[in-house]
Structure formats: structure tokens, C-alpha cells
Amino acid sequence: MKPRKKNNNNEEENIHRWLISYSDFLTLLFTFFVALYALSTVDITKAEKMTTSLRKVFKVIDEPISFEEDRNKAIIEDLRKLLNDISGINIKSDARGVVITFPDALLFSSGSAELKPEAYDALTRIAEKLKEIPGKVAIEGHTDNVPISSSIYKSNWELSAARASSVLHFLLQKGLNPDRFMIAGYGEYRPVASNDTEEGRAKNRRVELIILR
Known part of the structure; x- marks a missing residue:
């Protein structure tokens, strides 16, 4: 084989x-x-x-941010001219948008959420300006950390919310669209200064109107 x-x-x-x-x-x-x-x-x-x-592409991406910054600067300039004869109002821009800060003494008596007649002029001017500016608006109430003694409001939180609501109702009476607005009351929990001094507490007692980005 x-x-x-x-x-x-x-x-x-x-x-x-x-x-x-x-x-x-x-x-x-x-x-x-x-x-x-x-x-x-x-x-x-x-x-x-x-x-x-690539630089051109990134420039195109950055354009909306530049446009928004220019828009906010223009709004701030207009508002400062509009309110330059009313002391105490601060106008600035931050991450939220254009922020108009009212000291509580301009708008309210101590412990109250009822607008003073002296506040009507400033709020009326702002209402007319808001008719020219599109977009959402937030209204925030803030207080110091001194406990409130009131038969109406049990806490600073409630007082701050009621104050924000009072500002909103005034603006709505001027013909602004309710859909644009949101309100919040933060009480003593978002201070911008120390509550250890009267000056700091006065800064913390405020209402902020924010024209949102």
C-alpha cells in the first residue's frame, strides 16, 4: 500500500x-x-x-451672545436715563439678565406689602418700557433676617412673596401680558450683604425685577 x-x-x-x-x-x-x-x-x-x-464658525456661534450683551447694555442705558431722577434704584446686568433692584423703603412701609403712592411713578415708567422689550420677566422679593412681627404675615418668606405679587399686580394694571411674568419670594435666604449691620440689612430688603435673557 x-x-x-x-x-x-x-x-x-x-x-x-x-x-x-x-x-x-x-x-x-x-x-x-x-x-x-x-x-x-x-x-x-x-x-x-x-x-x-473654524474661527469663522466659532464667530458665528458667538454672535448671539454678543447680540444679547449689546441688547442688555442698551436696555440698561435706557432705564438709567428713564429713572435717573429717582434715587435708590440700581440697574445692572448679571447671568440672569437685566436686573432692576428697588430698595424696600422706596416701595413699601416696614412689614407691609402694600405699595406706597411714591412707588407708582417709577413702576409706571418701567411698565411703559417693558412694553417695548420682549421676553420673560421675573419679580423677586427679598428681606433681611430680622423676624417679622405681623398679624398678616407669619414669616419673612410670606412677606417677600406678597411684595413681589404687589409689584406684579401693579404692572398688570398697566396693560402688560400676564404670560410674561413669574414671581418668587425668597425671604432672608438670598442676601446680597451681611445681616450683621443695618446697612447690610437695608440692602437685603429689596425687590428685584429681572428682564430675563
Whole structure:
């Protein structure tokens, strides 16, 4: 009987497979080094053009922010001119938007949420200005940390909310859309100054009207 040659054929076939795999590996390795070379010889002009294009893209993205900042500056300037003869009102811009801060003494008597007649003029001017400015408006009431002694309000929290509500109702009477507004009372929990001094407590007793971003 003749010996079989099956094993020899299998060995030869395995060798060919190994050679093919090795050849593929060399091809991939060659391609990798070609790619590295291409990356190391980037056309400077093309790279500069790409950088310029990216800067233009980011400039477009930044434009809304610049527009918003310009808008807020214009609003602040107009409001300061509008209210320049009324002392105590502070107007600034922060992360929330344009913030108009009223000291409580301008709007209310101590422990009360009923607007003083002296407050009507300032609030009327602001109401007319808000008719020209689109967007949402927040009204926030704040107090100091001195406990309130009132038969109407059990806490500073309730007083601050009632004061914000009084300002809102006045503005709505001037024809502004209720859908634009939101109110909040924070009591003593968002101070802007120390409550250890009378000056600090006076700063904390305030109502903020925010033209939101």
C-alpha cells in the first residue's frame, strides 16, 4: 500500500496561508507609514485655511451672545436715563439678565406689602418700557433676617412673596401680558450683604425685577 500524502498537502497549504497573512500585514504596515508621512507633511496653506474657517464658525456661534450683551447694555442705558431722577434704584446686568433692584423703603412701609403712592411713578415708567422689550420677566422679593412681627404675615418668606405679587399686580394694571411674568419670594435666604449691620440689612430688603435673557 502506498503512503498517503494528505499531511504534506496540509502543511504546504498552511505555509501558503501564513505567507498570505504576512503579506497582508506588510501591506497594512506600509499603508500606516505612508499615512504618517502624509500627516507630517501637511500643506501649511491648507492648514491655515482650515483654521480660518473654524474661527469663522466659532464667530458665528458667538454672535448671539454678543447680540444679547449689546441688547442688555442698551436696555440698561435706557432705564438709567428713564429713572435717573429717582434715587435708590440700581440697574445692572448679571447671568440672569437685566436686573432692576428697588430698595424696600422706596416701595413699601416696614412689614407691609402694600405699595406706597411714591412707588407708582417709577413702576409706571418701567411698565411703559417693558412694553417695548420682549421676553420673560421675573419679580423677586427679598428681606433681611430680622423676624417679622405681623398679624398678616407669619414669616419673612410670606412677606417677600406678597411684595413681589404687589409689584406684579401693579404692572398688570398697566396693560402688560400676564404670560410674561413669574414671581418668587425668597425671604432672608438670598442676601446680597451681611445681616450683621443695618446697612447690610437695608440692602437685603429689596425687590428685584429681572428682564430675563
